[in-house]
Amino acid sequence: VLPILVHLFLYRQAAPTALPTFVLVGPSGGGKTALLTLAERKTVAQTHTSTAPLAIEALLPSDVVPASSHYRAPGDPAYERARRFLLLDTPGHGKLRHFATTQLINPTNVRGIIFVVDAASVAEEAGLNEAAEYLHDVLLALQKRYTGAPTSKGPKAIPVLIAANKLDLFTALPPHLVRIQLERAVSTVRKSRAKGLKDSGVALGGEDDGLDQEREWLGEGGEGHFEFQHMEEVGTGVVVKGGNVIGGDGTDVKSWFEWIGAQL
Template sequence: MDSTLPSPNPALLVPPSMPLYDSIRGSIFAPSPTVLITTILVIFLTPIFLHFIVFHSRSPISLPTFLLVGPAASGKTSLMTSFESEPGQPPVETRTSQTPHSLECFVPASIARTSEYRSAHDPSLKAHKRFLLLDTPGHGKLRHIALTRISSTTIRGVIFVLDSSLTDVRVVAEYLYDVLLTLQSSATSTTTQSKKLLVACNKSDAFTALPPSKIQKLLEDEITKMRVSRSKGILDVEDDGEGNDEKEWLGEGGEGPFTFQSMEEVGVEIEFKGGSVENGEWRNCLSPWIGSCL
């Protein structure tokens, strides 16, 4: 029996993958300029691409907004800028505006409604709650801007600013009537919490200024007259067979003397406050009310 084994083929001793391995190793340690440039671009552009995908795909965060409405020259813009001025400093000089403009403000988190049940040692109470004050034009032809924004989901409260001298109660009452109708319609069409309105009786330091309680009574009497006249117009339209628009009835049924307290039955909470921009009172007066809405 022949015990001699056949000699192995030298070609079989070289792994078939060696040329490919040498090629890959050569590409890694001695890359071509094209490969080098492509790698550098991928390294630097990938984070930028991910940044645009992650951050720009998110919807912008909307701050809670408080709408400033009221007749022209009532002091809305001055009231807004009082939040911008440091306490004790004179208010920023303003002029009649024809377009809405906003200002980002803040109140201490400790006075916010959401912090009511937090511990006094909660670190979050040391922060601030941010919000926007949105000033709207008071001219009669531009009031639709404010009325169309009242129903927005970002609106947490409406601040109706008037001159405490109340030289033309009917003009003020007409605008306030339309604001109340819009708030009533918004409150009854949603199941969210009540709509909040603050009537800010500005320039209370003037010699002819009336106290908020007197202003409230004068406005209630004037709105009662307006509600009767407008209700009569609605009834006349109904008699003509064109139907009755319930949105035009302010309050429950639209009958009897009007009171601001009765608006709570339709989901609108109203509060009166007096103050003056010149004395720097509004920042301290409004902050607790704004905090209760946040």
């Protein structure tokens, strides 16, 4: 009986096909569900309760080539396989964010994080601050994953795409401004988090806080202005690309799929 159990156990371990996975994060209303529905070609859109993460299998559009398959011909089974990936939606509501954080810290085959943000909402302080706090925490989780790795080589990098969505809205900021606004607001979040830690450290009379505070400090670029570029020192490339999932003269998310293809 034992060998059979062992066999079953091993089989169960090996069974789940770990397709390359991209985790969708970002504030509620950014367009994650819309993107998921769009990417889920040929299948009926699933209703989901928005309290649980939802994974769907997606295919790269035929005009985007996965980076691993530049020398393969369409129709080659390996080429077709390489175009498959999973998109994992996570609820944007603050209290439910631990789903996303678990995915970041404990990845099976996560190739990238897609932070979907409403490019019109970041034109206003409230929307910008909400997005920046969320983004700060996502980036800090990735940084800790990198700096906390047991080997000096560090774990495989998980890049971040900031998908500046809803560019069809005339109030939407263009991607380069979304970038500047988010960098500025993340700088502010970083400063206020550090101050909060310092204050609580003083209140507790702790002495070892210096180290802990350093671990909580996002980016390696010192105390000045935070730039996404600083994340490269902790193994995380961050790019901002604009698009719109619905609306306007039609859908335009080509640059996002190209980014996904570059990670496949």
